[in-house]
Amino acid sequence: MKKIAVFSDTHHNYEFMLETVLTVLPDAVIHCGDGCDDTLYIDRILPVTPVYRVVGNCDYNSTIPVTTTVTIEGWTILITHGHRYFGVREGNIDSLVYAAQEAGATVVCYGHTHIPLYKEVDGVTVLNPGSAGIGSHLSWGLLTLTEESLVWDLHYMGEK
Numbered sequence: 001m002k003k004i005a006v007f008s009d010t011h012h013n014y015e016f017m018l019e020t021v022l023t024v025l026p027d028a029v030i031h032c033g034d035g036c037d038d039t040l041y042i043d044r045i046l047p048v049t050p051v052y053r054v055v056g057n058c059d060y061n062s063t064i065p066v067t068t069t070v071t072i073e074g075w076t077i078l079i080t081h082g083h084r085y086f087g088v089r090e091g092n093i094d095s096l097v098y099a100a101q102e103a104g105a106t107v108v109c110y111g112h113t114h115i116p117l118y119k120e121v122d123g124v125t126v127l128n129p130g131s132a133g134i135g136s137h138l139s140w141g142l143l144t145l146t147e148e149s150l151v152w153d154l155h156y157m158g159e160k
Contacts, residue, residue: 001073001144001145001146002027002028002072002073002144002145002146003024003026003027003028003142003143003144004026004027004028004029004030004072004142004143004144004145005020005021005024005026005028005029005030005140005141005142005143006029006030006032006109006127006129006140006141006142006143007020007029007030007031007032007129007132007140008031008032008033008034008056008081008109008110008111008112008114008128008129008130008131008132009032009033009034009035009056009111009112009114009130009131009132009133009134010031010034010035010038010131010132010133011034011035011058011131011133011134012035012037012038012133013035013038013132013133013134014035014038014041014133016132016133016138016140016157017031017038017039017042017132017133017140018041018042018045020132020140020155021042021045021046021049022045022046024142025046026049026142027049027050028049028050028051028052028072029042029049029050029051029052030051030052030053030070030077030079030109030143031051031052031053031054032054032056032079032080032081032082032109032110032111032112032128032129033053033054033055033056033057033058033059033080033081033082033083033111033112034056034057034058034059034081034111034112034133035056035058035059035133036053036054036055036056036059036062036064037059037062037064038133039051039053052068052070052079053068053079054066054067054068054079054080054081055081056081056083056111056112057081057083057112066080066081066084067079067080067099067103069103069104069105072145073145073146073147074145074147075106075107075145075150076103076104076105076106076107077105077107077108077109078096078099078100078103078105078107078108078109079108079109079110080096080099080108080109080110081110081111081112082096082110082111082112082113082128083112085099085110088110088112088113089112089113091113091115093117093119093121093126094121096108096110096124096126097121097122097124097126100124100126101122101123101124105124106123106124106125107124107125107127107143107150108124108125108126108127109127109128109129109143110126110127110128111128111129111131113128114130114131114134114135115128115130116128116129116130116139116141116154118152118154125150125152127141127143127152129141129154130154137156137157138156138157139154139155139156139157140154140155141153141154141155142155
């Protein structure tokens with residue numbers, strides 16, 4: 001079993017993300033862009049924890065990729081910010097689902113909208129943790145994977 005903390009849109013307000021990671025001590029961290037360099041602090045304080053990150057539309061001059069895929073516990077996950085996929089800002093996730101299918105992924109994690117989402121479409125689990133850095137309802141997701149199951153738990157700042 002692997003616990004993956006999923007964040008997005010920290011926008012250089014990384015304190016909530018760091019506090020969460022130090023409390024949860026996940027097996028891995030995913031950051032879906034817009035503040036991807038904020039994860040460098042995780043690299044420093046938990047150097048053995050894998051961190052998977054992608055660039056968002058507000059991550060200027062970054063050399064981090066726009067998308068990446070990772071396989072954890074047999075699940076292939078497409079990670080992206082979402083800003084380069086048609087209709088994502090308006091809530092249309094069809095292009096994300098298609099991109100995941102093309103990549104051979106059964107899970108896609110994205111951000112950009114600052115709105116949490118869990119949806120299953122055509123064999124793809126679509127996850128958005130919301131914003132961990134901007135807004136009055138900071139959120140993140142805990143993705144728990146075994147070879148047989150996927151569990152998504154959305155958490156808000158201040159919840160126990």
